[in-house]
Amino acid sequence: MPEHPTNPDPPQRSDPDPALAPGPVAPPDRRSPTRSPDRSGSEILLSAMRRRPGRGQVVAGILLALLGFAAAVQVSVVNSDTPYAGTRRDDLVQLLQSLAAAQDRSSRQLDELRDTQESLVDSTDQRTVAMEEARRQLEALQVLAGTVGAAGPGVVITIDDPTGAVSAQELLNAIQELRDAGAEAIEINDAVRVVAQTAVGDGSELNDGRLVVGTETVAAPYVIDAIGAPETLSEAVVFRGGLTDDVEVVGGTVTVDTPGEVRITTLAPEAETDFIQPST
């Protein structure tokens, strides 16, 4: 701090030394010896205000104008729409790096989430396919077990038995031949559904000698509805030495009809299992 050589006063204390700094430890500074004791601070200020404009006043005014200008500019920069305008380069670089790292992290997360989504969609598709397959199997098994009605192409076989000579053997033979030919659902006389558990028995005195199929007694003429490939089913009945010949030997007649659609509405009794358990 250069000192004015002609200035009799001590140097201006804009840069106070620790020794000169007035603090709580130096209250006597308040009444400085260089200061006339009769002038208070406000009087000094007022006299400074009223002082005749000189070269020093103008210079100080210019400097203060510079200070105000710079401060106002800085304030407007800080408050401007571009918040990073006044930021230091190091800080900007750091900011950029942290942003890049955050972006990396985010894109990694995005990839992981995409993978998860794909696998979820895959598993959903698989589940849908499996469910569709299971539903088809369920329907097929329901038809085979006779718990639902069925309709489709097939044959209607009528066994006429005027003499009552057709026995359980012929009827069973007919059922076996139809099954052999791939019949999927069989019904006799619109009264009984033939499934895996259905037994065929000869008549006795209890039911006037009529045949027993499952829980039902059936009487001639026996009408067998069977769903399957119509040609194969007819062939299975009429081939030489087959059902037709057997029945005609005992005096009956067999007619095979192939309507467009055979409807089977009878249901088998619900199967009850007391002993069976699934085993792997």
Add this chain to the structure above:
Amino acid sequence: MIALLGLVVGVAAGLFLEPSVPVALQPYLPIAVVAALDATFGALRALLDDIFDDKVFVVSFVSNVLVAALIVYLGDQLGVGSQLSTGVVVVLGIRIFSNAAAIRRHLLHA
């Protein structure tokens, strides 16, 4: 009086002209403003102590600003720019506070 007028004119010019700060000056402007504030408070205190000298004020104002800018520039070159400017702001803030305390004692006698 003229000094006060200059301050008002400067603030008004800065607010109404809204000049853009050159990129090279951007890191130094806030520090320079704080340094100039320190010099101004020192001058006000010297005025109240009846030891004000305009020449000393000019020199201390300019040298304060230049030294502050130099320190920040050096810090930038050394890679500790932000820390060093924080330090400069702290030191200048302490000085402003002690000068303000002296001014307060003069004006309010408390």
